[in-house]
Amino acid sequence: MICRVCDSTRLEPTLDLGLQPWCNHFLKPEEVGTEPVYPLRLVFCHQCATTQLDYTVKKEVMFGDHTYLSGVTKSLSGHFKGVADEVDRRLGDRGRTKTVLDIGSNDGTQLKHFQAVGYDVLGVESSKTTAAIATDAGVPTVNAFFNLETARQIGRKFDAINAAGVFFHLEELHSVTDAIRECLEPDGLFCVQFLYMKRIVENLAFDQIYHEHLLYYNLQNIEALLNRHGLAMYDCYLAPIHGGSIIGFVGHQGAKAPTDRLRQMRAAEDAAKSNEIGTYHEFAKRVARMKEENLAFLADRKKQGKRIFGMGAPVKGNTMLNYFGVGKQYLDCLVEKNTLRKGLYSPGMHLPVLIESELPAPPDVYYVLAWNFKNEILSNNQHLIDRGVEFFFPVDPDKVAA
Ligand SMILES: [Zn+2]
DSSP states (O other): OOOTTTTOOOEEEOOOOOEEOOOOOOOGGGTTOOOOEEEEEEEEETTTEEEEEEEOOHHHHHHSSSSGGGGGSSHHHHHHHHHHHHHHHOOOSSOOOOOEEEETTSSSSSHHHHHHHHHEEEEEEEEEEHHHHHHHOOOEEEEOOSSSHHHHHOOOEEEEEESSGGGGGGSSSSHHHHHHHHHEEEEEEEEEEEEBBHHHHHHTOOOGGGGGGGGBHHHHHHHHHHHHHTEEEEEEEHHHHHHSSSEEEEETTTTOOHHHHHHHHHHHHHHTTSSSHHHHHHHHHHHHHHHHHHHHHHHHHHHTTOOOOEEEEOHHHHHHHHHHOTTTTTTEEEEOGGGGGTOOOOOTOOEEEEEGGSSSOOOOOEEEGGGGGGGHHHHHHHHHTTTTTTOOSSOGGGOOOO
16 A cells, blocks of 8 residues: 555554444445445554555445535534635635635535625535535535546636545545646635644544545645645634634645744644654554543443433444444434434444434433534533433543643
8 A cells, every 4th residue: 555645655554443334324224234344544654644544445435425414513504604704805806706616515505605605606516415405405516526537527717616524535636636726716715624633633533533534634744735736725724623623725836925823833733743653653542541431431321220322423423433332232322413314323333313303302321422513512402411411522622722
C-alpha cells in the first residue's frame, strides 16, 4: 500500500479497530447476520503525516444509497446557514448572480441556504435516494461521484465551491482535487470542511473513524494536498460541529497570503505534536482504556437493573458499539429521529432502531452515540432529565479545552 496523499510506502500501523462491517448500511431484518466485514485500521505516513485507513471498501458499496440526511438535525442546519453567509460575505458583490457548487450536497440543505441569499446553485451527490430528495425540494442536483470526468461534464466554473466532509471519503483524491481547481473561478473561493484529526485525538472521538473516512486531516497534510494540485488554504477556523471541524478557505495558489489566524493554528498543531507518530500510538492506548471504562459503566447500570437505550443511530456509533462489543447484553435498542432508519438494525451488533416519537416509555439510561449534538439532546430532553433519566456521553468534547 502507498500513502493516498504523497505516494510514500513508509506507513506504520497505529490504532486497530478490528474487523467491522460497513457502518453506514443499517440492515433490513432479512440482511441481519449477512453483512460482510472489513479491516478497520489506521496507518500513519512518515512522509506527509497523514493518518489513513489501510483498507478501502469500494465507493460503489459505500455511497450507492446512504440514508444520512443532513437536514434532520437543527444544529447542522444552523451551521450550514453560517457557512453560506460567510462565503457570501467573503465573495462580496460581483455585479451579477453568484454561483456555487456543493460537492456531496446530500439532501440540499447547504444549497438551500445559498439559494436564500440569491445564488445559482448546483449539487453533486452520489446517493440516488438523497439526490432525488434534493431535486424534489428544488435544489438542482447531479447524481454522480464528483471527479475530473464529472467536472468536465458540468463544464462551467463557479464563484464558490463547498465540500463538507467529502474530503475524507475520497477514493479518487487527486482527481477530485484537480476537478475542484478546474471548476473554480480564478478569484473563486473553495470552502473545505473536514473533521480535525487534532480534535479527534484530543476528544478520544475514535468513533469518527470508519470505512467511509479514508483520510484524517490536520492542516499540515491537507495544505500539502491542496498545494500539490495548485490550490492553497489562506484562512481557516475551528467550528464545534462534529466535535471539532476545520472550515478552511482556499483559493488558487498565489491568490492570497495566509492570515495570522492560519499561521497560529499551524503553530498550535506543531506544539501539540499532532503530526508525530508518538501521538497516534498514545491515542490507541487511550482508546483501549476508554473501552474498559465504558464496559464497566454499562455493566454497573445493568447490575442495578436499569434499562439502557442508545441515543441516536449515527454511522459513527457503529464503530464504537462494534469495537467495544456493546450489543443486546447492554442496550435494548437505538433511538433515532431519522425515519429512513426505522425498522432497521445496526450493522455488527444488530440493535433495532426505534423512532424517538414512537417510544412507549423512556429508559433509565441513555448511552448517547450522537454525542456531537450534546447541547441539542440535553435541551430537547430536559423533561426526562428532570424525571431522573441518566444521559451518558462516551465522548464529551466539552471536557476538552478548545
Ligand atoms: Zn503520505
